[in-house]
Amino acid sequence: MSSNLHQAGVKLLKQLGRHADVVMDAYLAGSINDTAHDAGVIEKLKKSGILWRPEPDQELRLKRSVRALLEEALSDERNRQIDANVGSALATIKTLADHYKEARRDVDFSAAEAYLADLNEHVYSFTDSLRYSIRVLWSRINNEFGYVGTISAKIRENELAQSQVSELLNGLEMFQFSELGEIAGDIRELRRLLMTSLQETLSQCTQELSIVQARLYELLGRFRQIQGRTRLLKGWLLHTNMHPDYQPENHVVHKAVPVLFNCAEALIAPASVDVSNPHHELELMGLVAQVKAISRDSLPAVLREHNVTFEMGDREDFDIPENPLKIAVDEYFCEVIDSGLRQSALSYLQEKQLTWDAESWLYQVIGGYEGLADEHKNYFELEPIGKPDPVYSGNFIINDVELWLA
Numbered sequence: 001m002s003s004n005l006h007q008a009g010v011k012l013l014k015q016l017g018r019h020a021d022v023v024m025d026a027y028l029a030g031s032i033n034d035t036a037h038d039a040g041v042i043e044k045l046k047k048s049g050i051l052w053r054p055e056p057d058q059e060l061r062l063k064r065s066v067r068a069l070l071e072e073a074l075s076d077e078r079n080r081q082i083d084a085n086v087g088s089a090l091a092t093i094k095t096l097a098d099h100y101k102e103a104r105r106d107v108d109f110s111a112a113e114a115y116l117a118d119l120n121e122h123v124y125s126f127t128d129s130l131r132y133s134i135r136v137l138w139s140r141i142n143n144e145f146g147y148v149g150t151i152s153a154k155i156r157e158n159e160l161a162q163s164q165v166s167e168l169l170n171g172l173e174m175f176q177f178s179e180l181g182e183i184a185g186d187i188r189e190l191r192r193l194l195m196t197s198l199q200e201t202l203s204q205c206t207q208e209l210s211i212v213q214a215r216l217y218e219l220l221g222r223f224r225q226i227q228g229r230t231r232l233l234k235g236w237l238l239h240t241n242m243h244p245d246y247q248p249e250n251h252v253v254h255k256a257v258p259v260l261f262n263c264a265e266a267l268i269a270p271a272s273v274d275v276s277n278p279h280h281e282l283e284l285m286g287l288v289a290q291v292k293a294i295s296r297d298s299l300p301a302v303l304r305e306h307n308v309t310f311e312m313g314d315r316e317d318f319d320i321p322e323n324p325l326k327i328a329v330d331e332y333f334c335e336v337i338d339s340g341l342r343q344s345a346l347s348y349l350q351e352k353q354l355t356w357d358a359e360s361w362l363y364q365v366i367g368g369y370e371g372l373a374d375e376h377k378n379y380f381e382l383e384p385i386g387k388p389d390p391v392y393s394g395n396f397i398i399n400d401v402e403l404w405l406a
Contacts, residue, residue, distance in 0.1 A: 086171025
């Protein structure tokens with residue numbers, strides 16, 4: 001069996017090498033005509049499964065596997081496709097794992113070895129296909145979908161790539177490693193393949209796909225911005241073509257300048273010291289030290305024509321005149337003491353025909369009461385008279401105060 005596969009593979013590769021010009025013509029053109037090359041060569045390539053005809057009336061094309069081989073080998077980004085069918089690969093991996101466990105249980109070592117080899121091939125093929133898809137996505141992002149010529153086509157390619165990334169991420173969520181752990185059981189080969197190698201690869205690919213998705217969103221925003229500016233420019237060109245005699249008006253002479261022509265560049269904000277930055281602490285301390293420092297070295301020396309003597313004398317007495325408002329408040333307190341009755345401060349002000357305004361008088365009465373010593377304050381009671389503020393809650397507006405003996 002192995003020798004037959006080896007001979008068939010060598011024959012196929014020789015045909016690819018011998019007829020490389022025909023294969024490359026079909027790859028570059030997409031299809032070839034039967035009459036463009038030798039009929040015997042075309043027939044051999046058809047029998048080998050390299051060329052095929054989709055419909056009876058259509059030209060010959062390369063098989064998908066051969067085209068994928070050339071795209072990977074030549075790093076051709078034009079026609080690379082992404083396989084987002086993760087569910088089929090997961091089902092195949094589970095099935096082969098069950099086959100391998102059954103063969104081990106039946107002590108069929110040859111079948112178990114074959115199933116394990118197939119399982120390794122499928123796992124590594126799946127992870128390689130996943131990495132290949134990510135490389136294709138990064139290649140499209142890095143050249144900004146340069147294989148298409150218009151912005152609209154770039155936006156469509158970007159949206160296609162986003163849908164493929166979403167399908168890949170949704171497919172990777174199907175891998176439940178708790179379930180794979182139950183399938184692997186205590187078999188070392190299965191645990192190494194399904195739990196260690198596969199889980200590490202899928203974790204890395206998931207993180208990279210998240211980064212790819214963010215870059216695709218960013219690139220799509222830039223494409224839409226370019227598309228909007230292009231439409232604006234095309235609209236302006238169409239307007240100038242339809243109105244060749246158009247002349248812009250002098251908007252400066254208008255009284256109301258349109259907003260579009262009245263946009264000014266943003267001014268640089270004034271610089272200020274960041275006192276919360278610990279890295280500037282030394283510089284700030286140095287500046288403060290310079291501000292507080294008083295240096296008299298640079299002051300000019302004052303020379304007197306003759307010496308001046310200084311003599312100490314007796315201390316002179318002086319008096320500080322009392323505040324008339326304070327004196328009037330003291331008299332008000334004395335009036336309350338003499339009468340022993342409850343008396344309003346504003347009534348006393350009007351009765352005595354004092355010259356101070358009511359607000360200053362009330363402030364001084366309250367201040368005089370609060371300024372008394374505790375032993376003297378206990379002899380009096382002061383009650384403010386007013387009402388709460390109708391707008392600002394919690395504020396009490398004082399209109400008058402009343403003082404009486406406690």
